[in-house]
Amino acid sequence: MTQQVQAATGTGGEGGKDVAYRPDLFELPPGIYLDGNSLGPLPRAARAAVLRRLDDWARDAVSGWDSWFGLAESLSPGVARLVGALPHEVIATGSITANLHSLLATLYQPEGRRRALVATSLDFPSDIYALQSWAERAGAELRLVGSRDGVTVADEDLAAVLDEEVALALLPTVLYRSGQLLDVPRWTEYGRARGVLLGWDAAHSVGCLPHELHAVGADFAVWCHYKYVNAGPGAPGGLFLHERHHGLTPGLRGWWGNDKGTQFEMTHEFRAARGAAAYQLGTPPILALAGLEGALTVFDQVPLSEIRRRSLELTDQLIARVGAELPEMKVVTPREHARRGGHVSLAHPEAHALSLALRTRGIVPDFRQPDILRLAPVALYNTAQEVDEVVRTLRGLLDSGEHRQVTARSQVT
Numbered sequence: 001m002t003q004q005v006q007a008a009t010g011t012g013g014e015g016g017k018d019v020a021y022r023p024d025l026f027e028l029p030p031g032i033y034l035d036g037n038s039l040g041p042l043p044r045a046a047r048a049a050v051l052r053r054l055d056d057w058a059r060d061a062v063s064g065w066d067s068w069f070g071l072a073e074s075l076s077p078g079v080a081r082l083v084g085a086l087p088h089e090v091i092a093t094g095s096i097t098a099n100l101h102s103l104l105a106t107l108y109q110p111e112g113r114r115r116a117l118v119a120t121s122l123d124f125p126s127d128i129y130a131l132q133s134w135a136e137r138a139g140a141e142l143r144l145v146g147s148r149d150g151v152t153v154a155d156e157d158l159a160a161v162l163d164e165e166v167a168l169a170l171l172p173t174v175l176y177r178s179g180q181l182l183d184v185p186r187w188t189e190y191g192r193a194r195g196v197l198l199g200w201d202a203a204h205s206v207g208c209l210p211h212e213l214h215a216v217g218a219d220f221a222v223w224c225h226y227k228y229v230n231a232g233p234g235a236p237g238g239l240f241l242h243e244r245h246h247g248l249t250p251g252l253r254g255w256w257g258n259d260k261g262t263q264f265e266m267t268h269e270f271r272a273a274r275g276a277a278a279y280q281l282g283t284p285p286i287l288a289l290a291g292l293e294g295a296l297t298v299f300d301q302v303p304l305s306e307i308r309r310r311s312l313e314l315t316d317q318l319i320a321r322v323g324a325e326l327p328e329m330k331v332v333t334p335r336e337h338a339r340r341g342g343h344v345s346l347a348h349p350e351a352h353a354l355s356l357a358l359r360t361r362g363i364v365p366d367f368r369q370p371d372i373l374r375l376a377p378v379a380l381y382n383t384a385q386e387v388d389e390v391v392r393t394l395r396g397l398l399d400s401g402e403h404r405q406v407t408a409r410s411q412v413t
């Protein structure tokens, strides 16, 4: 039987109202939700936007395209703010994996000795599959930066692989298992200085901390909007291409990447849209884009700097409480703020069973192989009381061993 934990209400800050704590903007599931780094909860504005687009469809049918045609482009100012870009450097489209293929098809130009692709041995599998596809096609090497502890990458190891044989590198801003945050400005500059095109998978940082992709001069980036941006399951992802790379003909082309002014002339001559919009392929999923349309309004109301400040407060608290009360669980997330994303990862041999037992108690974490319990206290809707409650519940489980009786019911962890 599911025992729900009463979600604590909190004000954050010192007795005052914390601008980053806005549970009123969400329809939150019951209990304590700590999995917003996998799927963010539903913003009220996202429901309203999806319903509005459904109404458009019912009322207008095909004439609805009058307002849907430029919908993705109309979201670019909001998307650009999330990553610190110019609006024409971003577009909401595709998935991380599809966008990565699209950018690789354009930017990856192996030449002479400079042929290798680089990623890390701790990357999300889909990124590796995409890079493997392109390495195979080019008969080139895919170099993976190793890990000394199995959860983080060391600066020295990263620096050592980025040499004159590397054409393109993809790095995670935040590693999905450990929550390690890489120094985006530093590695961007390091890559540029060595002639390596260097892009970012920002899935675990967008919506959780501020970015300055344009100012730091990042070549490209991909991310999703279903985690900390709360745009909904399968929401269109984000693609950033620095304006210095605009004007290239996309290696993968589709009619939605054609200039809007001539798209419906239906000629067989592709005329690229300006900037990142040229990397769209086919018809956008309007209902899913509507989820993003609504979700972005949350970030009109709350500055990312405040979200980051409160996120660090909550993860600081979680790390401290685990250190004090759960000595058998190892915090594998770096402690320094400059090296930490938005989630805290705890290693324990029984992490899977613990994650299942927490769910039966109304607390939603997730589990990542082989032994990682991930907890994401999100600034916008989680509280200090909830952080205390999860630590108390884990202490109780470890003391009683009750988690050993819980069995998995789902393939998705």
Ligand SMILES: Cc1ncc(COP(=O)(O)O)c(C=O)c1O
Pocket: 095, 096, 097, 098, 124, 126, 127, 172, 176, 201, 203, 204, 224, 237
């Ligand atoms: C870091 C990272 N990269 C890539 C993906 C895959 O993204 P998508 O399914 O949108 O292609 C995810 C999560 O699913 C992820 O966390």
Ligand SMILES: Nc1ccccc1C(=O)C[C@H](N)C(=O)O
Pocket: 037, 038, 039, 124, 176, 412
């Ligand atoms: N897209 C999903 C679909 C189903 C279940 C999880 C995901 C995730 O995004 C997991 C996430 N990428 C992770 O960091 O593990």
